[in-house]
Amino acid sequence: MAETNGFRQRGDIGGPMNLREEYRWNVPVVTYTFDESFLDYFGSNGVAAVECAIGILNSLPPASQINPSNYPAEVTWINYLAQSQGLIDLESETLFQLVQQLGLAQPTRFAFCLQSFSITNNIITGIVVQRNFDPSSIGYSTNVNDTSYGYDLWYQSTGQGTMADAIEFPIDPLNDTFTAVADGALAPGAFYTGLTRDDAGGLRYLLTTNNINYETLLSGVHGTGANAGSFVNGALRHGVDKITFVRVNGYDPMMGHFFTPFTNRFTDSFISNGVRHTNSLNASSPGRIFFSRLPT
Secondary structure: OOHHHOOOOOOOOOOOOOOOOOOOOOOOEEEEEEOHHHHHHHHHHHHHHHHHHHHHHHOOOOHHHOOHHHOOOOOEEEOHHHHHOOOOOHHHHHHHHHHHHHOOOOOOOOOEEEEEEEEEOOEEEEEEEEOOEOOOOOOEOOEEOOEEEEEEEEEEEEOOEEEEEEEEEEOOOOOOOOOOHHHOOOOOOEEEOOOOHHHHHHHHHHHOOOOOEEEOOOOOEEEOHHHOOOOOOOEEEOOOOOOEEEEOOOEEOOOOEEOOOOOEEEEEEEEEOOEEEEEEEEEOOOEEEEEOOOOO
16 A cells, blocks of 8 residues: 555555455444543534534444444535535544544545556556445445446656556546545535445444454453453454443543543453354553544
8 A cells, every 4th residue: 555556645544455454443442532632622512523423423233233224325414604614514524533443444535446557658557456345245346325436547747756546536427426424525514414324334344243353452451350361362353343432531641541540341252263262351441532633
């Protein structure tokens, strides 16, 4: 995933992966808090906006029970007053950032990915792979929700080298584009009312218990009880099925810990020699998300 091929741009926290190569959380609780810069700038209204976004995710059923067809193909609306003032909706931006954290890359941008390319006589040729998947069949798909995409190869040579990419475009120019929350293509005044069909399908695939990947545990996760000194770290693991975001009181950046300690105890399921086993685990510092106005 070279930057010259359209990857690792500013703001990316990951990239498009093939099936069974995906990123996901493997703890059932993710904690979050707000630092002083966020509270001073956005105040209580900002906190409420973030809490609304988190509420959308917390209200999801377990992944194994998610039915993508229960979700709409379009959730983007326009607040015309906010549009006239050039404002970005904080709740919607938070929802986009959180689904990225959960493991969804931008489906429209990465529907077609330029794996390699060459340029001869100012003509670009390349190997293109698909990295967008149908929410029901989990097969490669050229559709994001109800919009079908094609692509053109693009390149630009500068003093820093040659940049190239597969640029997606809607087959029907009248179709809505960037429909998924995971696209994060928020224009001023635009806001999301929830998750789309493709967003829900992506989360179902990532977190369902039928999706088994080799994973290690997060730092801060340890055995407890009879497993205190013998818990299994790297192993084939089921999806956790349901992730809940829990707010904790403030974070001290100087000391590197929460003001209020938080411990989550849970049962981890893994496979060894073809047999399902469990660990009793203690997450003294489970997954953490910090909401800040300042770069971190």
